Amino acid sequence: TFHRFEDAYLAVLAHVSRDHEHRTAARGNAARECLNISFALADPRDRIVHLRGRRTNIVFCYAEALWYLLGRDDLEMISYYAPRLTRYSADGKVLSGTAYGPKLFGLAAGGRSQWDTVVERLRLEEGTKRAVVTFFHPEELADPANPDVSCTLALQFMLRDGRLHAITYMRGNDAVTGLLCDVFSFTVLQEFTARRLGVGLGTYAHHVGSMHINDIDINRVATVLADAALDPPEPPPVMTMPATGWAELAVVACYEEALRHNEAPLDLNDQGWSRLAPYWQQVVLLFEIHRQIRHQGGQPVSRATLSRLAEPYQRLISNRWPKALP
Ligand code: 5HM
Numbered sequence: 001t002f003h004r005f006e007d008a009y010l011a012v013l014a015h016v017s018r019d020h021e022h023r024t025a026a027r028g029n030a031a032r033e034c035l036n037i038s039f040a041l042a043d044p045r046d047r048i049v050h051l052r053g054r055r056t057n058i059v060f061c062y063a064e065a066l067w068y069l070l071g072r073d074d075l076e077m078i079s080y081y082a083p084r085l086t087r088y089s090a091d092g093k094v095l096s097g098t099a100y101g102p103k104l105f106g107l108a109a110g111g112r113s114q115w116d117t118v119v120e121r122l123r124l125e126e127g128t129k130r131a132v133v134t135f136f137h138p139e140e141l142a143d144p145a146n147p148d149v150s151c152t153l154a155l156q157f158m159l160r161d162g163r164l165h166a167i168t169y170m171r172g173n174d175a176v177t178g179l180l181c182d183v184f185s186f187t188v189l190q191e192f193t194a195r196r197l198g199v200g201l202g203t204y205a206h207h208v209g210s211m212h213i214n215d216i217d218i219n220r221v222a223t224v225l226a227d228a229a230l231d232p233p234e235p236p237p238v239m240t241m242p243a244t245g246w247a248e249l250a251v252v253a254c255y256e257e258a259l260r261h262n263e264a265p266l267d268l269n270d271q272g273w274s275r276l277a278p279y280w281q282q283v284v285l286l287f288e289i290h291r292q293i294r295h296q297g298g299q300p301v302s303r304a305t306l307s308r309l310a311e312p313y314q315r316l317i318s319n320r321w322p323k324a325l326p
Pocket residue numbers: 026027097098148149150151152172173174175177178179182
């Protein structure tokens with residue numbers, strides 16, 4: 001058990017890069033691999049890797065979590081933040097395995113979503129062991145050329161003593177990028193679900209069959225580990241998600257889309273934005289700063305916008321896009 005995800009992330013990177021058990025080359029990816037890697041996090045809100053050497057893309061992290069919460073599977077939204085995902089789409093329009101949103105929130109057996117069913121289970125019976133959402137479908141293996149087979153098998157919620165614990169089960173996880181983004185999104189989902197249920201937040205656990213580091217990332221891992229040893233940053237305070245309704249998420253989604261399409265800059269006096277909870281205001285600010293970086297022809301980000309952003313996010317932005325700062 002780790003208190004902070006950053007410590008778990010470093011432990012996994014150190015372990016797989018230094019003591020790998022296998023070398024694999026499945027589907028052309030040469031990698032170092034360890035089987036059966038698990039860890040638990042005492043505080044799932046402490047989900048961000050702030051290490052300077054890792055240069056976490058916090059904008060992508062929130063975009064992906066939102067993409068899941070909105071039940072989306074379109075490449076258009078997610079590839080804007082991570083063009084590398086384009087190669088996982090069979091038709092250039094949607095993602096199948098990786099799009100966990102429709103599996104969570106789309107209609108499933110019984111005319112309800114898996115998430116609705118699980119939330120109702122938890123409401124009816126606190127000690128249930130059946131609150132499981134599955135992502136992996138056997139049909140995904142039918143076509144050997146399927147470029148996108150779900151890496152996450154299932155997510156389980158357990159409500160114990162008034163706290164919502166979550167467990168993720170994965171068949172495979174890339175320790176460098178996949179792990180960082182997956183833990184972020186699944187803990188956001190856990191926190192969102194706990195707030196919807198009106199219960200406390202429990203622990204988060206992550207179980208992986210094949211944890212691996214691709215050979216092309218091995219130098220990057222060495223840099224992250226060396227940098228972490230030199231410069232352990234002061235952990236910033238964690239942010240707590242407020243109880244969030246679907247209407248509020250829809251407002252965040254509207255801003256995200258308008259900013260992604262560069263329709264207009266975010267007006268810091270905008271009423272709709274000001275009425276959002278500060279937690280979601282910050283997420284929209286991240287999308288606005290990303291818009292400025294992408295669409296302002298290399299001009300620095302405006303000081304007025306940046307000054308409204310929480311300090312830990314400012315540091316993540318300046319690590320990731322050092323040239324974009326005024
Ligand atoms: O050959 P395979 O289908 O396993 O290749 C997909 C790879 O993407 C996984 O092995 C894993 O390294 C990475 N991945 C991840 O880490 C993919 C997804 C998408 O489902 C994910 N985490 N969420």
